Amino acid sequence: MLVEKNCSLQPFNSFGIAARAQTLVHVRSVDDILQLLEHKELGRGPFFVLGGGSNIVLTGDVKAVVLKVEIKGLRVLEDTAQAWIVEAGAGELWHDCVRWTLAHGLPGLENMALIPGTVGAAPVQNIGAYGVELQDRFESLDAVDLATGQCFTLDAAQCGFAYRDSVFKHAPSLAMAGGGLPRGMGLAGRAVITRVRLRLPKPWKAELSYLDLQRRSAETGIAQPTAQQVFDWVCAIRRAKLPDPQVLGNAGSFFKNPSVTPEQCADIIARDPKIVHYPMPDGSFKLAAGWLIDACGWRGKSIGKAGVYEKQALVLVNRGQGQDSVTGGEVMTLARAIQTSVYERFGIRLEPEPVVV
Numbered sequence: 277m278l279v280e281k282n283c284s285l286q287p288f289n290s291f292g293i294a295a296r297a298q299t300l301v302h303v304r305s306v307d308d309i310l311q312l313l314e315h316k317e318l319g320r321g322p323f324f325v326l327g328g329g330s331n332i333v334l335t336g337d338v339k340a341v342v343l344k345v346e347i348k349g350l351r352v353l354e355d356t357a358q359a360w361i362v363e364a365g366a367g368e369l370w371h372d373c374v375r376w377t378l379a380h381g382l383p384g385l386e387n388m389a390l391i392p393g394t395v396g397a398a399p400v401q402n403i404g405a406y407g408v409e410l411q412d413r414f415e416s417l418d419a420v421d422l423a424t425g426q427c428f429t430l431d432a433a434q435c436g437f438a439y440r441d442s443v444f445k446h447a448p449s450l451a452m453a454g455g456g457l458p459r460g461m462g463l464a465g466r467a468v469i470t471r472v473r474l475r476l477p478k479p480w481k482a483e484l485s486y487l488d489l490q491r492r493s494a495e496t497g498i499a500q501p502t503a504q505q506v507f508d509w510v511c512a513i514r515r516a517k518l519p520d521p522q523v524l525g526n527a528g529s530f531f532k533n534p535s536v537t538p539e540q541c542a543d544i545i546a547r548d549p550k551i552v553h554y555p556m557p558d559g560s561f562k563l564a565a566g567w568l569i570d571a572c573g574w575r576g577k578s579i580g581k582a583g584v585y586e587k588q589a590l591v592l593v594n595r596g597q598g599q600d601s602v603t604g605g606e607v608m609t610l611a612r613a614i615q616t617s618v619y620e621r622f623g624i625r626l627e628p629e630p631v632v633v
Contacts, residue, residue, distance in 0.1 A: 366396025
């Protein structure tokens with residue numbers, strides 16, 4: 277178990293915000309977690325689980341014990357007539373996992389290429405892009421209960437997946453279910469994911485429901501692309517729209533796309549006919565948060581060193597560098613100003629995607 281004191285978190289969050297952890301523990305195995313929990317001082321917590329740091333906004337130094345998950349490993353567990361089951365360590369980078377599966381002839385994750393962060397963070401956020409969400413490819417995961425040290429496994433139903441949501445984003449209940457797991461309310465701050473298993477269905481079929489992919493298909497004349505071609509298209513589209521965090525600090529899409537009733541959607545369309553909207557299976561409509569922000573005139577604007585990306589209004593960026601970096605306070609001030617503008621014009625409350633620490 278490798279422990280660091282007064283450790284800079286700036287290299288470990290994609291926004292590049294300067295903050296420090298009083299204690300940071302590098303978690304490279306389940307044994308590291310169990311050893312930590314037995315430690316007289318550090319084992320009492322509280323804990324903050326850190327993956328790739330691509331979905332957090334640090335508003336100050338972190339007093340909780342930071343668990344930086346670095347568990348590695350990629351392998352095929354099963355190969356049946358129905359699916360391939362792939363297991364990945366929680367510390368693997370998600371994009372590396374996607375590339376690994378394609379390199380081994382295992383399609384199914386290509387629409388989620390270039391999503392930042394680690395495999396262990398993917399179920400927490402129920403990541404998704406271009407018509408595919410993690411829950412569509414999820415089999416199960418292993419985790420450790422930080423209160424008891426007990427290892428447990430959850431299937432998709434137990435993870436409580438919803439749009440950019442899961443049981444890992446909700447406060448735990450005091451009631452206990454069988455096997456020592458909290459009942460109902462959630463596992464936020466209670467568990468650390470160690471391994472994730474993905475189900476890649478057979479036969480494979482390209483998912484081209486998103487307009488951007490349909491355009492690529494039409495432009496190239498490829499009506500039935502391979503998984504590798506879809507991967508390449510998704511990477512090209514994302515790189516054209518989204519800044520590289522290594523160059524311009526950011527946390528990806530900052531706000532969730534809001535859902536509205538058909539009546540609300542019709543009312544907004546009557547006032548703003550060009551609004552980007554998508555029908556959902558439950559009859560509701562999802563609105564493009566980036567379009568709403570752009571319509572309020574925020575594209576390219578800044579508050580302090582926090583800015584709205586010129587090519588995609590859904591992305592907030594760090595216009596500072598090094599110790600002159602943006603602060604978490606500036607990011608949240610800009611976010612709240614955007615929320616106010618959108619609510620005043622459209623009557624819609626935008627909800628941030630990143631975790632604010």
